[in-house]
Amino acid sequence: xxxVEQHPSTLSxxxxxxxxxxxxxxxxxxxxxxxxxxxxxxxxxxxxxxRSNVGEKKDQRIAVTLNKTAKxxxxxxxxxxxxxxxxxxxxxxxxxxxLVFGKGTRLSVIA
Amino acid sequence: xxxVSQSPSNKVTEKGKDVELRCDPISGHTALYxxxxxxxxxxxxxxxxxxxxxxxxxxxxxxxxxxxxxxxxVSTLTxxxxxxxxxxxxxxxxxxGQGAFNEQFFGPGTRLxxx
Numbered sequence: 353x354x355x356v357e358q359h360p361s362t363l364s365x366x367x368x369x370x371x372x373x374x375x376x377x378x379x380x381x382x383x384x385x386x387x388x389x390x391x392x393x394x395x396x397x398x399x400x401x402x403r404s405n406v407g408e409k410k411d412q413r414i415a416v417t418l419n420k421t422a423k424x425x426x427x428x429x430x431x432x433x434x435x436x437x438x439x440x441x442x443x444x445x446x447x448x449x450x451l452v453f454g455k456g457t458r459l460s461v462i463a
Numbered sequence: 464x465x466x467v468s469q470s471p472s473n474k475v476t477e478k479g480k481d482v483e484l485r486c487d488p489i490s491g492h493t494a495l496y497x498x499x500x501x502x503x504x505x506x507x508x509x510x511x512x513x514x515x516x517x518x519x520x521x522x523x524x525x526x527x528x529x530x531x532x533x534x535x536x537v538s539t540l541t542x543x544x545x546x547x548x549x550x551x552x553x554x555x556x557x558x559x560g561q562g563a564f565n566e567q568f569f570g571p572g573t574r575l576x577x578x
Contacts, residue, residue, distance in 0.1 A: 358505070384564050388506075395467075395554070395569040396506065403564075441505055445563035450496065450519060455505040 354379040356444050358454025365432050366462050373457045375442035376424040382444040385418060385425045386451070391438045399440075400427070432461045465489070467570035469555050475576045476545055484540045484573045488557030495538050496558075496567060497530055501551040509553075512538065513561055545577045 355378040365371045375385075386401035402409045402416045402425065409416050413432075418425040429436055439458050443451040468487045476482050488495050497509040508522040512532040523529070527545075532538040542549055552574050556567040 386566075395571050397569070398566045401566075443506075447562045447564050449563065450508045450511050450522070451506075451563050451567070452508065453498075453506040455503075 354382060354444055354446075354449070354452040356442060356452050356454045358442050358457055360457060361455065362458045362460070364460045364462060367432060367434060369432055371427075371429045371432050371436070371459055371461075373427045373440055373442070373459070374424060375426070375444075375454050376422075377444040377452075378423065379444070379446065380420075380423065381446040384445045384447050385416070386443050387414075387416060387427050388441045388443065388453075389438045390441065390456075396441060429459075432459075434461050434463050437461045467555060467557050467568050469553075469570040469573050471573060472571065473574045473576075475578065477578050478547060479544055481541065481543045482545055482575065484542075484553050484555075484575070486538045486540070486555030486557075486570060488536065488538070488555070489559075489568055490536075492557035492559050492568075493535070494558045494561065494565065494567075495532055496556045497538070497540050498554045498556065499524075499551045500554055500572070506554065509540070542575075545575075547577050550575055550577045 383404035388396040389399045390396040415428045439456045442454045493514045495512040498506040511519040527543045530540045552572040554572045555570045558565040
């Protein structure tokens, strides 16, 4: 089955700097890669997703890139703000199978 | 509209007891998922219901875990003979449509503590 590895487990950045979180997956059949954000004490929420027919997707300060050959995808957050502090989870699926999540990255944005 | 709700929000039980956790999905959502989130861990898939299809139980860790979804709406996750390692936050999510491509909307979770 699918296995998703996520790095780093914790990340601290200065406000205004960029943050990058990387994930790798094992199943070449996976074609859907969402990212969820979980603020402290709150429920996870989808922030961006990408399908395998594109290599990059942007939404304001966040972007996701996908390298199908290498089986890895990354979340990029630019101009980080304190409200970006949260745990971020990547996930992968073939569409017909349940999402397999990474273990999460705790991002701290230091003002 | 109302989001996904779960009850209870917290449950403390003694080892060996059975517990039932409830999930009310968003009205009209045909897909319902249960996940377990242990401290410092990701979201571990447990079970997936889609419409009237047979559930995908491939994530259930042991036969002590079971779930039902009655009438295509409310779901109950049951853990029998609880063990300390069952302590975690149990999250429910629902989505419209079939398959993982649809955004999952999560509930607030039930924090289970097994003493």
